[in-house]
Amino acid sequence: MLQAAPVVLAAASEMLAAAPAMLAAAPEMLATAEMLAAAPAAAAAAQAILVAVPVILIPAITAAWWKERCDREKAEKEAAKAAEAFRRANEEKLVTERKWLEGVRPECRPSxxxxxxxxxxxxxxxxxxxxxxxxxxxxxxxxxxxxxxxxxxxxxxxxxxxxxxxxxxxxxxxxxxxxxxxxxxxxxxxxxxxxxxxxxxxxxxxxxxxxxxxxxxxxxxxxxxxxxxxxxxxxxxxxxxxxxxxDQHINNMAYDRMPRGFDLGDPDLDNETRSRFQQMKSEGRRRFIEETRQSVQLNLESNNxxxxxxxxxxxxxxxxxxxxxxxxxxxxxxxxxxxxxxxxxxxxxxxxxxxxxxxxxxxxxxxxxx
Structure with missing residues (x-):
């Protein structure tokens, strides 16, 4: 033991020499110890926040996405409905036009x-x-x-x-x-x-x-x-x-059967040509009356x-x-x-x-x- 005394005394002397520094560092060491002691609680709080964020944000994000999707689908349905209404209205118009032309009694009569x-x-x-x-x-x-x-x-x-x-x-x-x-x-x-x-x-x-x-x-x-x-x-x-x-139609029919350049108002027109024109006019009159009556009746009959x-x-x-x-x-x-x-x-x-x-x-x- 006596042999070890010098070593012990030397170590004690070093400790005494380091004592002021240790005393100076003591507050920092105490603060570090407190932080280490508080670390588990902080970690637990952070974990709680990490758990709470999805719980709060995911429903909000999901709700916004769902609303956007519903609004889009609603708009698409309304646009399709409007397009279908337009198509049906156009079809009804065409049907009405066809009925009028075919003689079918229209569904809408005047009130x-x-x-x-x-x-x-x-x-x-x-x-x-x-x-x-x-x-x-x-x-x-x-x-x-x-x-x-x-x-x-x-x-x-x-x-x-x-x-x-x-x-x-x-x-x-x-x-x-x-x-x-x-x-x-x-x-x-x-x-x-x-x-x-x-x-x-x-x-x-x-x-x-x-x-x-x-x-x-x-x-x-x-x-x-x-x-x-x-x-x-x-x-x-x-x-x-x-x-x-x-009178206009009959006159035109007679003119069509006369030579080119014929003009009834020509003062030099001979009597024979005038007589021929009157004959063409008489024949045209008879044909015009007959064809007109036949044409009208055929049109009426063919259209019921x-x-x-x-x-x-x-x-x-x-x-x-x-x-x-x-x-x-x-x-x-x-x-x-x-x-x-x-x-x-x-x-x-x-x-x-x-x-x-x-x-x-x-x-x-x-x-x-x-």
């Missing part, structure tokens, strides 16, 4: 409200007869109305006429004869861009008229047939078929419409018939006026419960005056 509205629009009165003249653009409706009213086309009160469609809206023309009970209506031409064939009848409210005169020119059009089919569906509407401009008389007229002969004056151009003008006169008397009898009357020519307005 009482529609009837009242259109009658008010056209100033309909039960004490008068309302006759609408309809047909394709350029068929001569305005000239026809002027003629049956006893007016020339240049009369100040005449309906406006022209090569192109001049009637843009249904126009009302009272009959100018004293005490007349007739109101004429000039209707825009069917088949124009503004008035498609399939909606012509209903959109213009033609179902409120007592009589409808369907005026045809060169040939029967789908629009003419559509009007006749629609008239058949309304028992209150009587329809007449009139072939207009007969009942046979109907076609009245072949021209405005000059109508004016002559109006004034009870013979005309070399006359064909069915007097007969047409009588038919319309019968319609007028018949309707007034129904409306006013009058005793039976004999229907005169339309020109004799006193027989159906108040």
């Amino acid at each position: 009482e409200k529609d009837m009242v509205r259109m009658k008010a629009k056209y100033l309909y009165s039960p004490n008068f007869l309302h006759l609408a003249v309809v047909g394709s653009s350029g068929s001569g409706k305005s000239s026809f109305i002027n003629a049956v009213r006893g007016l020339s086309n240049d009369d100040p009160t005449a309906a406006r006429t022209g090569i192109v469609e001049t009637t843009n809206a249904v126009t009302r023309y009272p009959d100018p004869r004293p005490n007349s009970r007739i109101i004429w209506y000039d209707v825009p031409g069917a088949g124009t861009p503004n008035v498609p064939d399939w909606q012509y009848f209903n959109d213009l409210g033609l179902y409120i008229f007592d009589c409808i005169i369907v005026l045809i020119d060169n040939r029967f059009l789908d629009s003419d047939l559509a009007i006749l089919r629609a008239c058949r569906q309304f028992t209150n509407v009587e329809a007449f078929i009139v072939r207009s401009k007969s 419409l009942s046979p109907k008389t076609v009245h072949i007229v021209c405005k000059d002969a109508l004016l002559a018939a109006f004034g009870n004056t013979p005309s070399p151009k006359a064909i069915d003008e007097a007969e047409l006026l009588n038919y319309v006169g019968e319609c007028v008397v018949r309707r007034l009898q129904l409306g006013h419960e009058k005793p039976a009357l004999t229907a005169p020519l339309l020109a004799r307005s006193s027989d159906y005056a108040t």
Whole structure:
């Protein structure tokens, strides 16, 4: 032990020498010890946070994703529904158009409200007869109305006429004869861009008229047939078929059979050529009448419409018939006026419960005056 004393004393001396440094480092050592003691608790708190983050964030993220997906699916369904509604509406429109052209009764008929509205629009009165003249653009409706009213086309009160469609809206023309009970209506031409064939009848409210005169020119059009089919569906509407401009057609047929360069107005034209033209005109007249009647009946039959008389007229002969004056151009003008006169008397009898009357020519307005 005595031998080891120097070593022990040396070690003690070193410890005493290091004591101040150890005392200086003691606070740090104590702090480190405290941190080491607190480490498990901190680790446990961190672990708790790591566990809590997914619990909090995952449901929120999932909810936002689900909402976005639901909104997207809803928008897609609404877009598909709108597209389907558009497709069905377009199909229904096409079916309606086809039904009109095929003569099938439309599913939608005018309501009482529609009837009242259109009658008010056209100033309909039960004490008068309302006759609408309809047909394709350029068929001569305005000239026809002027003629049956006893007016020339240049009369100040005449309906406006022209090569192109001049009637843009249904126009009302009272009959100018004293005490007349007739109101004429000039209707825009069917088949124009503004008035498609399939909606012509209903959109213009033609179902409120007592009589409808369907005026045809060169040939029967789908629009003419559509009007006749629609008239058949309304028992209150009587329809007449009139072939207009007969004098022009007959004249053209005669000219087609004459030599090229023929001019009836040529003052140097010899009598033989004039006589030949008149012969061609007579033959053309006979052929025109026959072909017109056959064509109309064939068109009616092929479209499942009942046979109907076609009245072949021209405005000059109508004016002559109006004034009870013979005309070399006359064909069915007097007969047409009588038919319309019968319609007028018949309707007034129904409306006013009058005793039976004999229907005169339309020109004799006193027989159906108040």
